[in-house]
Amino acid sequence: MPRLTRPTLVRALLCAFVPTLAHAQQMPGMDMSQTPKDTMPGMTMSSGTLGAYAMTQDASGTAWQPASTPMQGLMWSSGGWSGMGHGYADLVYDHQSGPRGDDKTFSESMLMATAQHSAGPGTLTFKSMLSLDPAMGPYGYPLLLQTGETGNGTTPLTDRQHPHNLLMELAGVYAVPLAPASSAFLYVGFPGEPALGPATFMHRFSAQDDPAAPITHHWLDSTHITFGVVTAGVTHGPLKVEASLFNGREPDQHRWGFQPLRLDSWSTRVTLNPTRDLSFQVSYGHLHSPEQLTPDVNQRRLTASGTYNRAFTGGNWQTTLAWGQDRDSPGDGEPGAVLNAWLLESALAIGPHTIFARAETVQKNDLVTGSNAAAQVSETTLGYVYDIPVARHVALGLGIQGTVNYVPAPLRAAYGASDPTGVMPFLRLKIR
Template sequence: MKNLMLTTIVLMVLPIMTLCQTMNMGDTTKTPKGMKKNMPTKHDEMRGMQMQDTTKKPRKMSMPMKSHKMNGMKMSDTSMAGMKMDGMQMMTNSQSLNLPMTRDGSGTSWLPDASPMYGIMLNNGKWSYMLHGNISLRYTKQDLGNKGSRGDDKFDAPNWFMGMAQRKLGQNGLLHFNLMMSLDRLTEGGGGYPLLFQSGESWKGFPLIDHQHPHDLFSELSASYAYSFSKNSDLSIYFGYPGEPALGPVAFMHRPSAMSNPDAPISHHWSDATHITFGVATIGFRFSDFKIEVSSFTGREPNENRYNFDRPRFDSWSGRLNYNPSANWALQVSHGFIKSPEGLHPEENIYRTTASATYSKPLGEEKTVNVTALWGLNKTPDQQGDNSALLEGDLRLKRFAIYGRYEFVQKTTEELVLDPVAYGDETIFPINAITLGLNYDMFKIGPLNLAAGGQLTYYAADRKLNSLYGKNPLGGEVFLRLYPRMMKMKM
């Protein structure tokens, strides 16, 4: 199994390094004979660039965008759109020609404009490309003291890899494509990785409990088109098979506040579980720093076959309001109806409501802080609903990252797969989890960072669960993490 995981990581990393070495990342025009072509170094250094402010009342901010030498840059909240890097045209936001790419979250969601970006930029004529991802080779053990019967341990490698491509169509149009893939099925197996109190989806016809499910090989395959009426207004359409509807915050693996943590939140299925949906159509309209979106999508979660494309149904709906009041903040509220999300309980429909606030701020050279606060509610027509709350943060200080996450979630007898006779048929159990971790960038491999890290999680649940989980169990893990370096933008 260890050899399989190492082989998998090599297969994922090798194409990135090869592509960066063989593809010209600079200007695509021909170099005059006898003159050496100026290409970017292996550190992807960016030269000064000029950009034009597109807002009536610019807000200034200073923003580092790479994991080594950088200078502060001043810009308005929308002036980053269309920047250049060593003669290479950079991407804009996927849903607007007039917004910076740093505002892109997952699907069509928004991050703050001040968010750091980790990726590899490429350019080929009219097309711009970006590659990014995350691989964590680790050992994880849930219930370190063996207090209960539901703990487990595993060597594994949670991972995802993403490519994006975009180009302008005419003066006002923008075409954008996303491809996201994961080899979780190989590195995690069908039953996923151990995570106490986690619930959602199934394996071999039984509910997955105390394990996080693996993600599908094709986690996003989407296309979008945006048309700009002016610098303050855009209309966008998005199709994904699979894709992500306008429901919830930025998915956890794409949030800068969560990027150092290899684990999914145990409240994942209360907030952003629809990030892999087989059949999504979204239309959005932006005016200034507001965007309203509506989606039609498939309610059923991915099935146990992680390699196939599930049948699209378009039987569910959602709406979301996004607002970025400044370059440092991204706010959203959303609500949706999800028809028959769980294959083991096809008769159950869910109404999901979420609200979140994300904060990002550069603190200086190679320093940034990112925080997300999130609330989610799942409610069936005949129940009062189960709540969740999350607060997570990531403080990056050059090569160090200190991160943490607090969660509160209410889970039922059914979700925790408990005996209804012993625990009650409709009992709701409050669960708390606190995670603290450290990440250190040891050295660089081409355009990537290799980091070492570790974390501990403290659980506090309803005492009625002590016979199964023990009192206040602990989870811990150590890992090696491979991910792209932070990009640098400088004026």
Template sequence: MNPMAMMMNDPLGVSMERMGSGTTWIPDAVPLPARHAMSGSWLLMLHGFGFAQYDKQGGPRGNDQFGSLNWAMLMASRDLLGGRFQARTMLSLDPATVTNRGYPLLLQSGETYRGQSLFDRQHPHDFWMEFAVMYERALSRSIGVTVYAAPSGEPALGPVAFMHRPSAMDNLVAPLSHHWQDATHISFGVLTGGLFGRHWKLEGSVFNGREPNEERWGFDRIRFDSYSGRFTAHLDSSWVVSAGYGFLKSPEALTPSESIHRVTASLLQGRKLGMDGQIASSVIWGANRHSGRTTHSVLAESEAILNRRNTIFGRVDVVQKTAGELVLPSGPGGFAPDSTFTVTALSVGYIRELVRSSKATVGVGFQAGLNVLPAALAPIYGSRTPAGGMLFVRIRPLHGAHTMSRTAMPM
């Protein structure tokens, strides 16, 4: 076995390509596209996506924007002290390319801009999406121990973050349920420890429960005021299931006295599709409880790489949001801040690959979204079914040669 192939497995023989965001797992059958190379005793991995998009959201609360959503991840691994050491960083230029105000997205909520709640917009990723180290070592032939530490990283709580899910990797739009499910993927201060086998993982974390602040280029103050736990089972090469619980202390800067109990569960499935494709799906549930009230979210999404040229994707996203989260009018004739509304977002998209090299592919595509609202919100959004969408160009890496030989699908 060549050195790269040996380094692609952890101390228990688990493939590195099972890794999603943070310490999550994805199905072995649908690894994320990445490039790998050896540099001495180090295995290097590069992964990333770049979009240049025009975003148009309709109705009186909509807006439009030209921008770019992007992220790049570099990881370096080597054997150390009888185990495997890994250093990684993930960076995004979103604060410059979609600004600190983020991009238009009807019904989205969470985080702030200029001291006010963001609404009908998705916040940008911080420049330092992840800056972390991880160490894994076998305790026996069947059990290993793992430690993950990050000034900026992801605790063991939710599902795989949306941009790392094979079911959503080409869908540039964040789910409306982001802050019910995977929003902790950027937390400034994370310590995680756990035990794992070849097909299971049990982890616990202490971390910073506060959402990132408006200064998107640096590191926020590191705190360890929140905690979480997660169990993950790798049922076979096509199925991964996980469930987690977390206590988030004072996540929102505008409501510092409110803390959240969050529960999540997810099912990820994937398989090869012909010689050149794959299909991946996810079903995710998340619930937040704070101020004596529980709100729920559920998401189902899929992406199919049909062949070397064509990709389709879609999502159904249902979430309960309060009038306060949606920043609806209050006072006489308005809404009580704790009024809760169930909103639904439906979206589909398509990508046509235009240019392929030996290492990357460039495609052009669209994403179209239709929202379904309760009647009470129709006067605010102009109708019960406000729509929006994006046109975009996307570049991403192709799988490396070692992956193609293992999976027989050069995507």
């Protein structure tokens, strides 16, 4: 077994951030959907990060997705290390209509890389994810009916999507085989993603081509960037059970650097992948003071989701159905709001063509300042992307999406007499 020495560790970290420095191979042409027969002991990059299963089953953090999901990115190997890299950069023109709408041209991006090496009886994996989203400014981009976090530390973001942080994940995972179909793992991140909710929307095939974040984001996967997380778990065949200690506070308006390390919240998640095409999860978490502007309010979050993926010659189809519930616990002892959200999204890719759709409905009580009354708001989105190869592992996508937002009568005075709409034409460079 190769020794884990300081020179090889330095090389791995460099390769994790600049995967093109090492020899790369295109992932879509490789069959990674079956679990290798010789992965115990000493799992390889053709196995999953947490155990001996198909690497295509890994999603964001320690989340799972269906094993038949296509893996888009570059594979590399060097000096006993192996890994992969994936990323995209979008240039988006955003038009949101109505009295609370706005226009903006912005860029959003993500670069993800991993490096893996045998270490003792198990496997060590380093994970990194970066974004240049802070360059769009602390107020993010216009997105009707979106809420959560702040752009200036004094007022909440409403009808806008916050930018993601420069550092979205810097984490390490150590997994040890327990039996031919079982393993134990420890995940440590600063920042990282706890075991709460489905795979983050940027990593779901059913959502990744939509340039707009879901308005259910803060009911399902908003904890995907937390400055301090420790997750321990076990896998046994199609089952994964895990628990996390993490920092419950959402990132503040300072998106370029690190934020205080805390482990004041907890969560647990059970995931079942009964077939290669299906993945289900149920999770529960207690978030300590998640919102900067309401520090005395804690939150309990319950989520459940299922994802179906179907790969076929020349294409792929994936659909995700998810439910989330946020239950606030104000510090004054009074009962807090109980708010529910539903999401249904799907993407169909055939050759260079991708069609995606999303439908959401969510109860929100923070769309109008001074009112705590919950309002049921909804939206439907339809979009299309056409990919043009521009280099060996890079494609240029030409896309557009349109959204219709539905607001109840009590919000008509704020949003206008007719249902407001949004449209986002965009260009995308993607590593594939």
